Structure formats: structure tokens, C-alpha cells
Amino acid sequence: MTNYQVDLTNCDREPIHIPGKVQSHGFLVAVEATTLNITYISQNIADFIKDNAQNWLGKNINDLQKILLPGLSAQQLNQLINLGIGSKNFESINPYNLELNGDPYFLILTQSDGNIILEFEPTDSDLDVDVQRSIGRSVSEILTGKNLNAILTNAAREIKKIIQYDRVMIYRFNEDEHGEVVAEVKNDDLEPFMGLHYPASDIPKQARQLYKLNLTRIIADVNTDASPIVTFEQGQPLDLTHSVLRAVSPIHIQYLKNMGVASSFSISLIAHGELWGLVACHNYTPRFINFKAREAAKLVGQILSSALEYRQDEEDTEQLVALNSAANEISARLKSDKSTSGSTIVAALTKGDVNVADITNGSGAAVIIDGVLSVLGHTPTGEQIIEIAGWLKANMADSIYYTHRFPEVFSPAKAYSATASGILACALSKDLSEMIIWFKPETITTISWAGNPEKPAEPGENGIMQLSPRNSFETWEQIVKNTSARWTNEEVSTVLKIREEVIYAINRRANEIRLLNERLQLAYEELDTFSYTISHDLRTPLSSVKSYSEFLLATNKSLDDKAKEILNKIVAGADKMNMLIKEILNYSRVGRAEIEFNKIDMTALIGEVAKEVTNAVKSDNLQLTIGDTPNIYGDQTMIMQVFTNLINNAVKYSSRSNPSIVEVKGRVEDQETIYSISDNGVGIDVNYFSRVFELFKRMDNAKDYEGTGVGLAIVKRIVEKHHARIWFESKLGSGTVFYISFRNY
Template sequence: MTIDAKKCEDEQIHLLGLIQPIGFLFILDRNQTILAHSDLPENADTEFLTRDILGKKFSDVVTNQWKTLNPELEEALSNMDIQNSLRLTEEVNLGDIPYYGSLYKIDDLFYLEFEIKSQTKFTQNLSFNSHLNTLSRSTDSLWDDVAKIIRQLMPFDRVMIYKFNEDSSGINVAESLADENLKSYLGYNYPEFDIPRQARELYTKNHLRFIADVNVEPHRMRSLNNQPYDLQQVAIRSLSPIHLQYLRNAEFKASLSISILVMGKLWGLVCCQHREPLCIDLQQRNLALTVTHYAAARYQQLLNEKQLQDVEESLQLESKIKESILLKNNVFQELKSFSFDLNEFMQSQGLAILQENEIHTFGKTPARLKITEFVNSLTKLNKEIYLSNHHHEHSIDGVQQSFQAFPGVAYLNIRGPQGFHIVWFRKEIETLKKWAGKPEKPYVFDDKAKANIPSPRTSFNLWMEEVKGTSVKWSYRESIFVERLRDLLQVTLLKKASEISHLNEQLIEMNNALDTYSYTISHDLKNPLSAIKLSGEFLRSKENIPDHLKQRMTSNILDGVETIVNMLDKIHEFSKSSVFKYEPELVRTDKFIDEIIVHSKDRFSGEKTNVVCGDLLPVYGEKTLIYQLFLNIIANAIKYSAKSKNPTVQIESYLENNGVMYIVKDNGIGIEKAELDSIYEIFKRMSNSVGFDGSGVGMAIVKRIVDKLEIKISIQSTVGIGTEIYLYFPNYDDNN
């Protein structure tokens, strides 16, 4: 059989140029030039000066009567440059016939659409608020209520709620019929090609589509140079010939569909069908559209509430598992004790937990060898999560052969040195699927094309399909649990795997800190301890000690204690800076430098010190460490310049080589060049620092911080003139 390659989904339905004969359409450019129009109505002579209007300016071809009858549209046309994307609709009259006139913009073109206004009065408009109240209270009966309300708003013979499946086929989930003699299609399925891809895409852009009479010849668009124009937003656009024939085959002469959009995606359609021609007024269609959008929002609300409940249920089991596995060294062994809970929550018939050569099974599962082969296949594909409820052509290799009786598979891979796999199984359930006609696309021979081309289906009678190789579908509740369980177990395993490494690192850091304490005790702390010892022995061995001497000895003891306390505090601070963990962030130094200046002046009697701050640019690093860095450097600058004749400290920064350079300059005592190389040694004090408070720890802390943050530091100093410290902060990007 020769089959034409053209498919239904290849038809450009938005460019067919067909308009229903219930109105007419103009397409204009910004200058009001008529680029295209449909056939004009017979009474057009009352409003238009001529029927030869292509290429002419709209305002030049309408009568003066148009301008007096339709001032709103006339004003909108005259301000087309500022017209936004909203649709302006006004009631207008052409002769004795009332129309809805609509003006809207698509890209750089303006569409002027006229649709005949219905003279039928609809009493349901008065009950509109009541309908919305009904929907606001609906839960399980939501779509049934929608079908009933839509049919009350618009007198169609059938209104059904059509829900799209994952494979783009559809199912009728709710229905309202005008009489009992009309055949019900509730629960029937429809194949994907009944609503082809480009039709589904169009429903996401134009949310309402209708045809008043499938047997009436549509009007054709006329355009300059036969240029086709996009009619996707045109309300009175006619349907494609294939779709019209589909409706005739279904024995309906009028149809209307409204998009049901949930979270911005096409969830389904409100499908309305009538056995006789039926033109629904624009206002009624808008009411039905509003009801549908309201129902979609209500459905999303119910869905969100259910998903929140699912997450809360998941959290309960997660917390139970987390509390247990965090206290155990072997996550895999501990998880086996939760087999019942995991199986029950996932509503599966069995599960398997695998680690290396060990397999633990619970409930009903395939053979262990088959499970191992399946896990190996998924491991090669680098899959972390895999969920399927039926065997199909895209199933993982070996699934159908390995799990013939278990088409429902949920797989979770926990990576890491002590990683493992969890697989849940659901047994096959054989079902009968109802179709509205056999789901096969028919073809007919086209004499013109000399080939077989797709044709609309002609039968919608019940056709039953026996469905095998399918299990109950994994729900959102179960899929979100698998994802959250993965995160929990993955983090736990990583934590367990890195605990030994982290412990070793911490031991090294602690040993370094202990070395620091040991060094202090064996060297620098000897002097204050000796002073305390001598003073104490003197007080104990002497009697009737004069008050002034007793006061002196007591002061020596207290001064020694204070020295030791201060030094230990500094050592502890230094130790913290060596093990501090950080994440680079943008730090605003101007937020704390002023504070450091004030505190340092108070501490080191620097009230007379003039501190001048220039630009203080933000830098990348860790906020606490950056604060500690500037605290030590600025404090030293203020301290060692406080006794100068005119103490001055300057702090400024500027951009340099995609980074920030900071300079802290003072006119203090300065540093001997020979001592600059040893300035970062802990407890190292400069030879000319006698008479200044300090313990020799500050610059050691500075060195540890700049090394950790990859900050470049350099020092220039002259004894008796002052010191300049340069700090270069690199800029972080995605590669750092």
C-alpha cells in the first residue's frame, strides 16, 4: 500500500484561511492598510463604500455612518500604535444586524473581527455566581459539576470532560447529556490522533474553539499576494475539513471545546456536541470559559492539598528512617528492618534491597538472578530513579523478560562506596479498556494525490481492548517519596563515608591546636607563671608584710593571671581560624570597619588617632574570617601609631586585575626589615614593640586567614615612619 507521508498532525490548521459565515474578519497593518479580509456580508454596503478594499486604508473605505455608530472602535483604530495585546470588544450595528466587533493585536498586525450577536436570551446568566459557588465547594464531583453547569449555560446535547493521558490519548471522565436516549461515552478512551499534536498546541494558545454548523461552506480569506495569515486567535475561525468530517462521522452538526489548563499545561478539554446546528453567543461562550478556568483553578487547589498531604505522609516515614539510620554505621543493614514500612508505603507487592553480592527481598518478587540483571542494566544506563507501570517498547532492556509478572517497577539507586539499590514490584493487573471505536487510523485512496491519505474515523461504537503487562500506576505520593528517600539516603551515605576522613582532618587540626597550647605552656607562659610562683612563695614565707609590698605582690599575681588568660584566649581564637569552614560570599566591609575602628581606639587609647577611610569596596570571602582579618590589621595600625605625634591611619581600596586591593597604612613605630620574614610566627613580637600591649598572635591569625581565603598579602615598613599592608582579594567566578 502506498501511503502519503503527510499526516493529520502536519496540517497547518491555523493557516487554512477559513472563516465561519457568522461574521467577517479584517487584518490590518499599523497604517490601517487592509492586508486581508474574509467575504463581506450582504448588507456591507451600508457601512463600506466599496467591496474592493484590499490594500486600501480602512478609514477610507468605511462610510461616515460607521464613524458615528462605532466611535469606540474608530478611536481604537486611530490609536493602533498604542493598542496592547488585550482584546477590545464592543457591540456594533451593521444596518439592522447587531454584531460584536473585536480589535486585537497579533505580532505587528491588527485583527478586526465581527461576529453576529445572538438574539436568544439566556436566563442562566442570573445563576452564574451560584455556579461558581458550587464549584468552590466541589471535591470529588468537580468535573461532573462542571459538565452540568456548562450544559446549563449552553444548550448542547452532550458535554463531556475529556482528560489527556500521558501518551496524548484521552478519556471521558465526566459527562452531562440532554436526554437519556443519547448514547453515553463516559469512561470511553479516544486515540491520540483524534486530537493531533498541532491541535493540542493550538488549544494552549486559544482556549475556546467552536463550529456552529459543520455543513455550511466556510468563507475564505482574501489577501494581497495570496499571503496566508495566522488565524489562531480568531474566534470565528472555521475548522479544518478533516475535523469537520470527523464531527459529521460522529453525527454531530455543532461543536464547542474549551481548554482546561492546569499549571500552564493542557490537562484536558470541555467538549460540547449538538446534533443540530447551534451558534452560541459570544457572551455565553465567555461565561463558559470563565467557569472552566475557575474549575481548573479549583482542581489545582485540590491537587495541591493532596500533594501536601502526600508530602506530610512521606515526611513521617522519612523521619522514622532518618532517626534510625543516623545512629547506625551500616545504612544498608539498618534499612532492611524497614522493609515492611517501605513496601506498605509504596503499596507494592514486594521489594528488594541490593548491595554488592547481597540481596534482601521482602514480599513477592521476581527471581533474585533476574533482579540482579535488571539492576546491572540500570547501573550501566546511570539511572538514579526509574518508575514504570507497564511493559512497552521503551522499557529498559530485559525488564519485560525478567519481570513478566511484575510490570510495575520502581527503582532507586543510592550511589557511593557503600551504596545500594532498592527495587519495588507491582504485579500485573489485566483490564479491559473501552474505546470509542477501534483506535486505528483509517486511510482512503486520494485520486488527486494517487496515494492513501489519513481519513477521519467513521465508527465510535464500543470497542474493547484487553490490556496486559500493566500494573497500578505509581502515584505522585509514591514518586515524590522515592525522590525524597534518595536525597535522605544519599546525604546519609555521603556523611557516613566521609566521617572517617573528616575525623582524621579534625584530629590533625586538634593536634595542631594542642601543639600550640603545648608550645605556649612550655615557653611563653613560663614567665607569667614564674612571676605568680615567686610572688605567692614570698607572701607565704613572710609574716607581717607591709601593705604596700603585699599590694605589689598581689598585683603581680593578678597581672600574671590576666596575661595567661589573654594569651589563652588568643590561642583559642587562632585555633578556631585554622579549622573554620566557609562558603565564599560577597562581604560588605563598610558594614563593620567603622565598628572595628571605634573599638580599637577605645582599647588602645587611640582617641587622638585620625583614621581616614576611602572607598571600601565589597570583597569575596567568608564574613567572619574577613572581619577577623581586618580586626587584627586595623587594631595593630591604631595600637602602634597611638604614641606618634600626629597618629594617622588610612584605609582605602580600589579595583585591580579583576579583584580588589585594600591598603591599611599607619605612621606608627614601623618594623625592622630583618624582622619582616618572621612577622607571622605565633607569639613573635617585634623588637621595638616593648611598651605596647600584645601577645604576638594577631599576625599569625592574619596569615592563617589569608592562606585559607587565597588572599595575597604584602607588607612594607620603615622603622619610625610607619607600615603599609596590602591585601589583594581575588574575584570569584564559576571556575573558582
């Protein structure tokens, strides 16, 4: 079989489940499941059958019956195999007791693809205690621990009593998969490893996967050579995933040798279906404990796994209850407030003895709603929080984001890492402009590694840089900055809960605003219709008043001058009233009209308006200048009305200046086209600035000029229907400039 060369490019892919060898304290025979013909066999079987292993490939296991399986007939072996296959495991069968050359052995059966693996290992053990009888007392001692740390310490002590290894450690995997010794019991002459950290590469991912499948693992003697497995199935190595004799990676063997460890034994600790950690046992002389002792130790590990899972859940639940209590109080406050304004929601989150900062173990929080920032506790500055919010808006892929190493992700945060090395943020709106952010301060930590965690490399015979397990395990300290305490699942869960409550309150507010807008729109449309109807109906009686007055003037010769003056005022008033009604009708039509956006030739439109206005004024005093006229998009009739009104006003209110100067010009800027209409007329009093676009509002200095006070209101309405903007600049006695900005479609 080919040897797998481990180097820096593939150490995480080393196929440790198919090493092609077994540990030498036992031997292996694999048979095809249906025929029981031998497909794989370890070379060291020759020590027991006094024949070359290769000679037995292809033969039936029954041919070795008398030598390997005395007292077990072919029929009985078939029954055992079929029972295991039917049960999908051989746990109820293993181990089977037998004798080889007069010595007691265990037969352990496992399945590997289409093969049944028969492994033989001695029943003799280096233990001088009955492990199975010790379990009950040890389990009781373990479970007396009041908290998780106490349980782990008790477990290390009791397991050391049972298996009598020189050192027993409980090793916990962290989120980044590096490990830490969290409990230890050792012989007095050994230096402590308690609190030391080991890099994830010490136990690569494929090894961690095997620890999940096989809950115990023994390495009896690191100084013995493993025995190769031979087969005629060239290129198809035997999968030893479930084997008890599986050989050890040469890298790991060298690692143990460098530590001075001669034998090791491990028990897997599983919590919530994941590898929580290991009970790692080291001995500094070769040591072997048999299958039954290992199974008893596995039972202790399973009980310990359940206990630590329960205690961890219990501690997590206590934290969750405390955080939920705060969240529930805030939720009740959000639901009880009848007002759903943004300020009320912010008040529910930030006011009172309990606020949104209390739903995590952070040091502070920031709330951004309706563009207003509110802060609680210890946080970065307002400017820094806005900067963080901008980064989150650009980078948040989901509705929630958290990290305990924010300065490593967002380098400007290094300036305020003392306050915000950790952030947890939840978005409240689809565009992410509204959010809540929690902060955790920097926790400068000194991590003590068991030697330099960087795996050294050295050139091999072929020149490839080969991994070389570190030789020194002296404490190597690393100072970790820009890091906070991690955000727990309980904190994230509570934040998600309060987020739903806040979103519900925001949506409730949005629904109420929508209903209010619908009512306003209905009232607006009704008022519009009312205005149109009244204005239209007024024209008939008004026409009658004017007609009768003109008839009297034309036919009644007996009228004196006073009567004629009164009738002329009636006619003039009727004309003025008629013009006002016409303007109101125009105003109403704008509200009801639908806009069709088309490209407008502004050169032609403004030229036509200018010609019409100048013909009406017929003033030699007027200087009307037209500059650039870039095209815009809109309704041609309405835009004509806008420019007619504005240019006419500019000419009218500058008519008493000498000369009267009016200028119309446009320019394109980025996404908009801006037109300006300027004059040097009477200007607008600053006290009237807020009323310029209101209906029927006219300035005191404009009362001598003809007008209705409706024109600019119509202009404003048309501009808004075009999603455009209008504003002005003016100084009393110096003139006015109106600006209109149209979007470039």
C-alpha cells in the same frame, strides 16, 4: 491562496492556525496596524457591503466606515486599537457593540503580527437564558463537590444547563496525550460516552497548543462552507491563532460529521500552566452561542480549572503526607544509628513496622548495599532482581529511573510481569552497584476506545494515502498487559528524598572508614619506622658481642672445651641474629620503597636467580627446569627478591627428595601474566595455610631447615605493592606450587 494537503506524513503538522478561511456565521477584515489599510478580507463580506471583497484590498478601513462601523469614528477606532496594542491584548475592549444593516453585531479585535484583525459576528444566540446571570449559582453548585470526580460531574451538569447543548463531556488528557471522558451529562436519547478513550491523534499537538491559547472554541455548523480570505500578500497567509472565526480543519469537520455532530463548543481546562483537558460540548443540530455567552462559559472554565488544580493538589498532598511520614521515620532511624556499617544502613531501611517499601504505593522493594540483597514484600526472585539491577546499571542515565511498562522495555521481565510490571529505581553509588528498587504489579486493563483508535487511510485523487476520520464510534476494547499503575510525582519525590538520606549515611560511613584508614596508615608507617630503627640500632651491639666472642676464641689459650663450645654458640647465635635483623630491615624497606614500573626481561632475571641458587646448593640431585618466561612490569630489584626467595625455598625444601624437582614457568592469560614455582618437597600442613605469609611463622616440618620466617612475608609485601596476587597449592609430603599473578599494563 494554496490549499494545504493533509496526508499520513504531515497530519501532526497541519497548519490549522493559518487555514485561509473563516467560519461563515461572521466575517473578517484585517488592517495594517499603523496605516489601517486593509490587508486581508473574507469573501463573505460581500453579503454585507454588496461589493466584491477583492476590491477593498489596500483601501483604508475608514472607507468602510459608514457601512461597517456606524457610530465609530476613525479617531475612536484608532484609540481602541492603540489601547489594545498598549495593553498587549484586547480583552478589556471586546466585544464592541454595533449595527450592520439594522442587525446587532459584535466587533472583536485581535492582533496578528503587524495586523489588527476585526471580526464581526452576530449578537443573536440560540440560548434562551441569561448566561452571565446564571454563572454565580452554577459556580456554587460546581464547588460543592467533595472530591475531584464530584466537581467534574457537577461542572458538566451546570455547563449543560447554561449552554443547553445535547451532550457535555469533560475530557481529560493522559500522560501519553490520549484522552478519556471522565464526566458526562447528556440528553436521555443519546448513548453514553462516559469512560471512553480517544487516541491522541484525534486532537493533534498543534490543536492542543491552540486550546492553551484560546480557552473557548465554537464550531457553529459543520455543514456550512467556510469563507476564504483574500489578500494581495500572496504566500503570506494571515495567522488566525487568536481569531474567534478561524475555520476548522477539514479532517476535524469530517470527524464531527461521522459522529453525527452538527455543532460543537469547547472550554479549555488548564492546570499548572498545562492543558489538563476540555469541556467538550456536542449538539446534533446547528447551534450558535455569541461571544458574550462564550466568555461567560470561559469564566466558568477558569474557575473550574482553579478548583480542579486545587483539589488535585489537595489529593496529591494527602498522598505525599502519607509517603513522607514513612520517609521521615526511616530518615530519623538512619540519623540516630551511631554505627554506619552497611548492615546498619540496611537494617534502618528494612527493619521495623515502617520500612523503605512504605515510601511508595508499590507492592515490594529490594535493597542492594555492599553486594547484599534484601527484599521486602512482593518482589521477583533474587536471581531476577540481580538481573534487573544489571540491566539498570547498563541503562540508567540518571540517578533515578521509573517506568510503568517495564516488560515492554526489558523483555525478560515478561516472565515476572505479574509482580514487576512497574519499577522505580534509585542509584546510591556512582558505579550504580548499590541501589534500591521498588516494584508495582501488573494491572490488566480493558480500555474502551470510541471506535478503533487506528486512523484509517484511503487513496486520494493523486494516489497519496489520505487520512480518513473513522466512521464507526462503536466501543472498541483493548486489553492492556505488562502494565502497572503509574508512578506518581509524589512517589518519585519521596524516593529522591530518602535517596539523599541514604547517600548521606553512606558518605558518613565512607568518611569514617577513610579516617580509620588514615590512622591505620599512620600507625603502619610509624611501626615500619620503628622496626627499621630498632633493627638498625641492634646491629652495633650485636657486632660487639660477636667480635668479643671471636677475640676470646682467638687469643685465650686457657679456655677449656666447654668454654669454647659456649663461645662458638654465641658466635653462631650472633650470625643468626644478624641475618634475622637483615631480613627485618629488608621487610621495612619494602614498606617504604616507591615503585617504578618498568618492563622486566624475565628470561634474564630468572636465569640469573637460578644460576645463583644452583651455585649455592651445588647438588647433583637437583633438577631445575625453566619454562616460558613472559616479561612483566615492575621494580626489577624487588621482583628479583621475590623470585630469589621462592626459588630458593623450592630448592631448599625439596633438597631431601630424590631427585629434587623444581620448575619455574609463566603464561599470559587475558589481562594478567601468571608465574608458578613448583617443587616436590616437604609440602605445607593444611593447618598452617592461613599463616604462611605471616612474619616469623615457620612450620613444624621446616624447623630442620635453615630460615628466619621472614622471607615469605617480604614476598607478600612486594607482590601487594605491585598490585599483584600470590597464592599457593600444597599437600604435605608431596610438594608445593606458588602462583603470582601480575597485571598486564
